[in-house]
Amino acid sequence: MNEAPVTVKIFRFDPSVDQTPDYKTYEVPWTEGLLLLTAIKYIRDHIDETLAYRDYCCGCTWCMSCLMSVDGKGIRTCSKVLEPGDTVLVEPMRGYPVIKDLVVDFGVGVSTEEGHFQRMEGTVWKKSKSDSPNSDSEISE
Amino acid sequence: MTVQTDILIIGAGGAGARAAIEAAAKFPDLEITILNQGPVGRSGLTAMGNGGMQWVDHPDDRPEYFFEDILRYGCFLNDQNLIEVLAAEGPIRAQELIDWGAIMKRFYHGATAKGEPVEIDGRMIYPRGHLIPGGPYMRALKGKMAQYPNIHVIEDTIATKLISDGKRVYGAFVLNIRTGKLFAAGAKATILASGGLGEMFPHSSNSPFGLHGHAAGMGYAMAYHAGAEMIDMEMVQFTGNQLYPPWLLGNPELLVSMCGGKYINALGEEYIKLPQPRYAIQRASQKEIRAGRGTERGGVFIDLTKSPLSSEEIEHEIKESLAIFVAKERWRLIERLSVNDPDPKQWRVEFTPGGAHFFMGGVHINEKCETNLKGLFAAGEVSGGVHGANRMGGCAMVEIIVFGARAGQYAGEYASGLTEQLSIPNTEEESDRIDGFFKDKGIAPHEIVSELAALMAEHVGVARTDAELKTALQGIQDLKANQLAQIRAPGGKVYNLGWVEAIQTPYMLDVAEMITRSAIYRTETRGAHYREDYPEEDPSWIKHTRVTKQNGTIALSDTPVVITTLNPQEVK
Numbered sequence: 001m002n003e004a005p006v007t008v009k010i011f012r013f014d015p016s017v018d019q020t021p022d023y024k025t026y027e028v029p030w031t032e033g034l035l036l037l038t039a040i041k042y043i044r045d046h047i048d049e050t051l052a053y054r055d056y057c058c059g060c061t062w063c064m065s066c067l068m069s070v071d072g073k074g075i076r077t078c079s080k081v082l083e084p085g086d087t088v089l090v091e092p093m094r095g096y097p098v099i100k101d102l103v104v105d106f107g108v109g110v111s112t113e114e115g116h117f118q119r120m121e122g123t124v125w126k127k128s129k130s131d132s133p134n135s136d137s138e139i140s141e
Numbered sequence: 142m143t144v145q146t147d148i149l150i151i152g153a154g155g156a157g158a159r160a161a162i163e164a165a166a167k168f169p170d171l172e173i174t175i176l177n178q179g180p181v182g183r184s185g186l187t188a189m190g191n192g193g194m195q196w197v198d199h200p201d202d203r204p205e206y207f208f209e210d211i212l213r214y215g216c217f218l219n220d221q222n223l224i225e226v227l228a229a230e231g232p233i234r235a236q237e238l239i240d241w242g243a244i245m246k247r248f249y250h251g252a253t254a255k256g257e258p259v260e261i262d263g264r265m266i267y268p269r270g271h272l273i274p275g276g277p278y279m280r281a282l283k284g285k286m287a288q289y290p291n292i293h294v295i296e297d298t299i300a301t302k303l304i305s306d307g308k309r310v311y312g313a314f315v316l317n318i319r320t321g322k323l324f325a326a327g328a329k330a331t332i333l334a335s336g337g338l339g340e341m342f343p344h345s346s347n348s349p350f351g352l353h354g355h356a357a358g359m360g361y362a363m364a365y366h367a368g369a370e371m372i373d374m375e376m377v378q379f380t381g382n383q384l385y386p387p388w389l390l391g392n393p394e395l396l397v398s399m400c401g402g403k404y405i406n407a408l409g410e411e412y413i414k415l416p417q418p419r420y421a422i423q424r425a426s427q428k429e430i431r432a433g434r435g436t437e438r439g440g441v442f443i444d445l446t447k448s449p450l451s452s453e454e455i456e457h458e459i460k461e462s463l464a465i466f467v468a469k470e471r472w473r474l475i476e477r478l479s480v481n482d483p484d485p486k487q488w489r490v491e492f493t494p495g496g497a498h499f500f501m502g503g504v505h506i507n508e509k510c511e512t513n514l515k516g517l518f519a520a521g522e523v524s525g526g527v528h529g530a531n532r533m534g535g536c537a538m539v540e541i542i543v544f545g546a547r548a549g550q551y552a553g554e555y556a557s558g559l560t561e562q563l564s565i566p567n568t569e570e571e572s573d574r575i576d577g578f579f580k581d582k583g584i585a586p587h588e589i590v591s592e593l594a595a596l597m598a599e600h601v602g603v604a605r606t607d608a609e610l611k612t613a614l615q616g617i618q619d620l621k622a623n624q625l626a627q628i629r630a631p632g633g634k635v636y637n638l639g640w641v642e643a644i645q646t647p648y649m650l651d652v653a654e655m656i657t658r659s660a661i662y663r664t665e666t667r668g669a670h671y672r673e674d675y676p677e678e679d680p681s682w683i684k685h686t687r688v689t690k691q692n693g694t695i696a697l698s699d700t701p702v703v704i705t706t707l708n709p710q711e712v713k
Contacts, residue, residue: 016321016635033387033478038350045587049631049639056179058189059349059389060463061470062276065183078350079470081478099297099319100636106180107296 003084036080149328153177154187155541156521157334163549165289182279192274195535196231215529217709305367310517321634327565335360342497344382362648373502375660382496388478401448530668578643583629
């Protein structure tokens with residue numbers, strides 16, 4: 001198990017405290033079958049307890065609660081397999097307002113088209129509109 | 142802050158969403174507020190359901206036959222009024238779901254592989270298998286919910302406590318995870334649809350890869366503290382949990398029942414042959430491992446090399462059972478991570494028994510989803526009595542829409558008939574309680590939960606004895622005495638996962654104690670509850686264990702099962 005660790009650079013932003021976003025870099029020990037989502041959980045459990053991400057997991061790539069922008073591309077982090085020595089940049093899924101760190105309000109992009117699901121306060125920071133989630137062929141609802 | 146609504150629904154999985162739709166459609170004058178811990182359809186247990194569903198649709202089949210199958214599978218511990226409803230209304234509710242846009246596939250395996258009835262032990266078994274995967278299932282319900290202007294969905298919220306005077310429930314305190322603000326939601330009727338408790342065990346299909354599945358079991362504890370009667374809390378259904386290869390092939394049992402795999406130990410010996418109920422497979426697997434015939438990782442194998450099916454047939458069956466038709470990415474990962482050899486006929490999958498899969502116990506309900514508390518209704522996994530001592534595969538995804546719709550109907554009737562003004566307490570006391578978790582020094586809640594889960598797996602798992610259960614009980618009490626006051630949440634109120642876990646942890650300790658005490662109380666073996674020191678079924682134990690809160694502590698008693706048509710003492 002002396003494989004090179006994985007380096008994960010993560011977008012950090014707590015709207016109740018921060019004026020602007022920041023990035024922090026973490027090293028995660030590599031294990032066989034390490035997924036980006038489980039690496040992020042490792043960081044939260046063992047390195048930085050304040051990191052926020054959607055920690056739900058369906059385990060079968062279909063719920064899409066773990067959509068994030070990884071190296072600029074919108075993907076499910078539960079299906080991103082990490083190899084020893086990998087370096088990845090993780091940001092919140094583009095096109096949705098950021099609630100905190102990697103957590104976005106999916107309700108904006110999805111629910112408002114279908115109906116009138118109640119919006120919650122707490123929506124605070126939005127990435128540019130040109131990065132529409134629909135432009136990514138990986139994503140289908 | 143206080144919010145007033147007519148019906149408050151806790152949980153927007155299958156049961157909660159279906160309840161909201163029924164109440165909104167039948168009672169357009171009522172306002173319905175539904176809470177969900179994450180985004181609707183992208184969180185919770187329904188969304189991760191593989192989607193196996195059983196309902197009666199063969200021309201020769203009858204609801205009465207299905208009723209009897211469920212009852213036998215549940216070892217006669219089911220409330221018969223509930224399974225009559227399940228068998229009769231399943232086809233109607235399922236067809237609605239399909240009409241609302243859910244994809245459905247036929248899904249036959251095991252005894253009914255060809256889709257024809259077969260005779261087993263002198264009884265006809267009819268094909269009833271269907272597949273509506275969790276993703277499409279929830280999208281259909283979510284789309285339908287959006288059509289009703291009187292449904293208000295609030296995502297990223299958890300109820301922290303029911304508002305109750307011990308006789309009646311009138312809403313809940315709710316934490317908005319996004320803002321960190323607590324509010325009191327006053328409601329004429331409250332529907333608990335908060336799902337199961339798999340996260341209390343280290344291995345669970347409810348929490349894949351050890352991540353959260355929103356199955357901490359808070360609903361059970363909140364109901365108990367409000368004064369609800371809880372039944373059969375010892376009944377945890379276990380299944381295999383994959384240890385290796387690292388990517389999940391789904392429920393390992395399907396590799397045997399559908400793909401012809403064999404259960405083998407580390408010595409290569411086949412130790413059990415199908416057909417067998419889930420609990421028998423679990424017990425046999427546990428026995429192999431305890432006898433030293435397990436692997437280094439503490440598991441046993443499912444060996445596909447000995448399957449009578451061809452490589453192509455096995456691949457087809459795996460893709461069917463995993464619903465690859467709605468998750469193509471899943472297959473790519475399986476090919477990349479699960480095997481060194483792309484030929485599935487060369488695969489050996491290592492698994493451990495004792496993966497918490499489903500919880501049969503829960504809040505005692507009647508066929509109107511009413512509880513012993515006025516104004517509190519329950520539906521889905523959080524309720525007890527439907528599945529008895531063992532849930533039949535494919536019955537949960539039907540249960541949630543059948544009883545969800547009923548909860549919506551009867552909660553609507555109750556709320557419509559209520560004219561008195563509710564007096565909703567302010568949030569001060571509850572706010573102080575949950576803010577109390579913020580402190581400088583202490584123990585991270587996930588560390589306490591890990592300790593608890595290890596205790597549960599070791600002593601309250603597949604095979605139980607009085608001595609082991611009492612060891613677990615002592616361990617839980619020690620955790621309560623020594624660590625409860627030290628639970629510490631990290632700072633910051635906005636989307637603070639550590640805080641959410643801190644709120645859940647004391648409840649998880651309560652539920653663990655209920656499970657353990659109920660398991661000590663039931664001195665027999667029945668279904669999922671296997672007592673090595675009482676290895677036989679005892680006919681005098683065809684009754685529910687019952688947990689209530691008496692003078693602030695967990696009190697055990699028992700209560701009869703509801704019998705409508707088949708007297709268990711006369712059927713064998």
